[in-house]
Amino acid sequence: MSKELTVMMLTWEFPPRIIGGISPHVYYLSRNLAKNGVKVYVVTCDFPGAPQHEVVDGVEVFRVDSYKNPSPDFATWVYLMNVNMQKEAAALVNSLGGKVDIFHAHDWLVANAGIGLKHVFRKPLLTTIHSTEIGRRNGIHFDYERMIHETEAWLTYEAWRVICCSDYMVSHVKWAFGLPTDKLVMIPNGVDAEVYARIEKEDLSSFRSKFALPEEKIVLFVGRLVYEKGVHVLINTVPKVLEKVNAKFIIVGNGYMKEQLSNIVKNMGLAHKVHFTGFVDDETLRKLQKCADVSVVPSLFEPFGIVALEAMAAKSPVVVSDTGGLSEIVEHEVTGVKVYANNPESLTWGITKVLLDENFAKRMKENAYKKVQEKYNWNKIAQQTKATYETILNEYSRSFWA
Amino acid sequence: MHVIIFSWEYPPRVVGQLANYVKEVAVQLAKNNVKTSVVTYHDFLTGQYEEPEGVITYRVTNPVRTHIGVLTWVLTLNQEVERAAANIYYNVNKQIDLIDVHDWHFTPAAVTLKKALNLPFIFSVESLEEHRSHGANSPFNMAIKSLEWLGMYEAAKLVVKSEWMRDEVYRLYKVPLEKIKVIPPKSANWFKNILETYKSVAGGMASR
Numbered sequence: 001m002s003k004e005l006t007v008m009m010l011t012w013e014f015p016p017r018i019i020g021g022i023s024p025h026v027y028y029l030s031r032n033l034a035k036n037g038v039k040v041y042v043v044t045c046d047f048p049g050a051p052q053h054e055v056v057d058g059v060e061v062f063r064v065d066s067y068k069n070p071s072p073d074f075a076t077w078v079y080l081m082n083v084n085m086q087k088e089a090a091a092l093v094n095s096l097g098g099k100v101d102i103f104h105a106h107d108w109l110v111a112n113a114g115i116g117l118k119h120v121f122r123k124p125l126l127t128t129i130h131s132t133e134i135g136r137r138n139g140i141h142f143d144y145e146r147m148i149h150e151t152e153a154w155l156t157y158e159a160w161r162v163i164c165c166s167d168y169m170v171s172h173v174k175w176a177f178g179l180p181t182d183k184l185v186m187i188p189n190g191v192d193a194e195v196y197a198r199i200e201k202e203d204l205s206s207f208r209s210k211f212a213l214p215e216e217k218i219v220l221f222v223g224r225l226v227y228e229k230g231v232h233v234l235i236n237t238v239p240k241v242l243e244k245v246n247a248k249f250i251i252v253g254n255g256y257m258k259e260q261l262s263n264i265v266k267n268m269g270l271a272h273k274v275h276f277t278g279f280v281d282d283e284t285l286r287k288l289q290k291c292a293d294v295s296v297v298p299s300l301f302e303p304f305g306i307v308a309l310e311a312m313a314a315k316s317p318v319v320v321s322d323t324g325g326l327s328e329i330v331e332h333e334v335t336g337v338k339v340y341a342n343n344p345e346s347l348t349w350g351i352t353k354v355l356l357d358e359n360f361a362k363r364m365k366e367n368a369y370k371k372v373q374e375k376y377n378w379n380k381i382a383q384q385t386k387a388t389y390e391t392i393l394n395e396y397s398r399s400f401w402a
Numbered sequence: 403m404h405v406i407i408f409s410w411e412y413p414p415r416v417v418g419q420l421a422n423y424v425k426e427v428a429v430q431l432a433k434n435n436v437k438t439s440v441v442t443y444h445d446f447l448t449g450q451y452e453e454p455e456g457v458i459t460y461r462v463t464n465p466v467r468t469h470i471g472v473l474t475w476v477l478t479l480n481q482e483v484e485r486a487a488a489n490i491y492y493n494v495n496k497q498i499d500l501i502d503v504h505d506w507h508f509t510p511a512a513v514t515l516k517k518a519l520n521l522p523f524i525f526s527v528e529s530l531e532e533h534r535s536h537g538a539n540s541p542f543n544m545a546i547k548s549l550e551w552l553g554m555y556e557a558a559k560l561v562v563k564s565e566w567m568r569d570e571v572y573r574l575y576k577v578p579l580e581k582i583k584v585i586p587p588k589s590a591n592w593f594k595n596i597l598e599t600y601k602s603v604a605g606g607m608a609s610r
Binding site: 068069070071072073075076079080082083086087088090091093094112115116117119120121122143144146147150151154157 | 465468470477484510519548
């Protein structure tokens with residue numbers, strides 16, 4: 001172990017390449033690790049216009065050519081991308097004189113590279129499992145899915161420790177891959193409350209007026225418009241909520257259900273009350289989250305539920321399904337309201353309670369904001385991650401590889 | 403000299419002509435006092451074993467049992483090949499002189515080991531995807547061709563078995579002719595030429 005703890009992160013996405021939640025996760029984790037005295041090298045896929053090498057907030061980022069090999073399908077692309085990622089990462093470690101203490105791989109998308117580097121350099125491998133194939137597909141049905149599932153199992157087998165972002169994911173991963181409990185570590189996902197604090201000083205009334213009338217309360221949904229996110233359950237509540245309170249429903253995101261949902265809204269004669277914005281930029285999204293009188297996360301399946309945390313950081317009261325990671329993020333009637341998943345009556349109750357009882361809503365969002373700062377703070381998460389690195393290196397130092 | 407040979411077939415697993423050819427090379431090397439380790443695949447006869455002829459075999463299996471085709475199967479097997487090679491490397495105090503990789507299957511492992519540990523490698527060509535698939539150019543074939551290209555680009559030298567193959571390698575992949583050695587099996591100086599090629603590559607990379 002060199003004097004300065006050195007980590008090489010492997011991830012298939014890093015800003016400006018953003019596909020899902022791994023990109024912001026690795027971005028915030030790595031810069032906060034750097035603040036805590038950890039030297040971080042991020043090896044990731046390339047992106048048009050992004051440099052091959054740059055230093056972002058003390059983090060060294062290397063982007064590798066990831067479309068070098070023609071590929072018949074996504075999984076094969078992933079494995080071929082790993083050939084190049086592993087090659088470039090190996091050359092990088094070699095150029096550093098082998099001075100990397102730990103490899104940290106995010107999801108199966110970089111499993112091959114992480115496992116190969118571990119053996120070639122004989123350094124410990126750590127993985128964060130953000131999501132699983134068996135969870136995403138609600139079961140394993142085809143060889144293609146089973147191959148990915150087994151690749152995930154292989155990665156967790158080869159890893160010294162497996163980090164999951166919620167207690168729900170810890171038990172899910174333990175079940176899915178048959179892992180021993182002492183191999184799993186729960187370190188939550190975080191949220192950057194500062195980006196919302198910056199908006200606080202601005203006057204948002206003209207911004208708000210682009211989306212809703214002054215007398216309308218804003219009900220906000222943010223997410224992909226797909227079945228598992230439960231957006232159809234929210235659409236179901238629209239007429240029921242409107243019976244009790246004047247509101248505007250703002251639906252942010254895209255997905256295969258979009259056309260179907262907007263047709264339902266039109267047929268109900270409520271098109272003026274539901275606004276589908278599509279995908280919006282970060283700035284608009286954050287302002288909408290600040291303006292929302294209630295943020296709704298009606299998911300049917302949710303490994304973590306980062307949008308609930310974002311709403312809490314934006315001081316918008318939240319109503320969430322009591323499922324997966326959401327169950328842990330929100331404490332019922334303390335930091336938000338939990339409702340039954342896939343139940344429009346329950347969801348209507350939650351939304352109207354928050355919209356009609358201003359004192360209650362105020363108490364929820366204040367408690368929620370406190371919770372975000374205490375538990376879902378990236379600096380603390382980086383410190384917990386660093387402690388995990390140190391535990392692993394301590395165990396490693398007593399192994400025959402050291 | 404200590405060489406590690408990578409081949410996806412080696413007796414008792416015989417798929418085509420390659421298995422017995424690789425065994426002949428390995429046995430001749432062992433007879434001539436070259437330490438020879440063969441890393442190869444077998445579904446269940448895994449682990450390290452010293453064969454009667456003096457060759458040390460190290461067989462690995464695929465950690466991912468379900469696959470959608472030979473390409474993904476090969477790509478997840480490469481990490482096990484790397485693990486086996488790294489185990490050999492560290493067990494002999496890093497005294498490995500070169501790797502000889504036969505055909506495209508384990509070129510990713512050879513390239514990684516070169517980049518990571520400065521181990522030079524020879525790419526021995528038995529056959530090419532262009533001929534196996536009669537010029538097919540679907541993404542599947544092109545992916546295999548891209549791995550053949552990677553191996554040829556990164557290899558210190560190529561060994562081919564005929565002048566025709568040398569010309570094909572040149573035509574398809576534009577490999578500089580001086581990098582290609584034509585060594586026909588069963589030819590008079592076959593083993594002498596192989597050994598000379600090994601020696602010209604061994605220890606040819608920067609300090610380690």
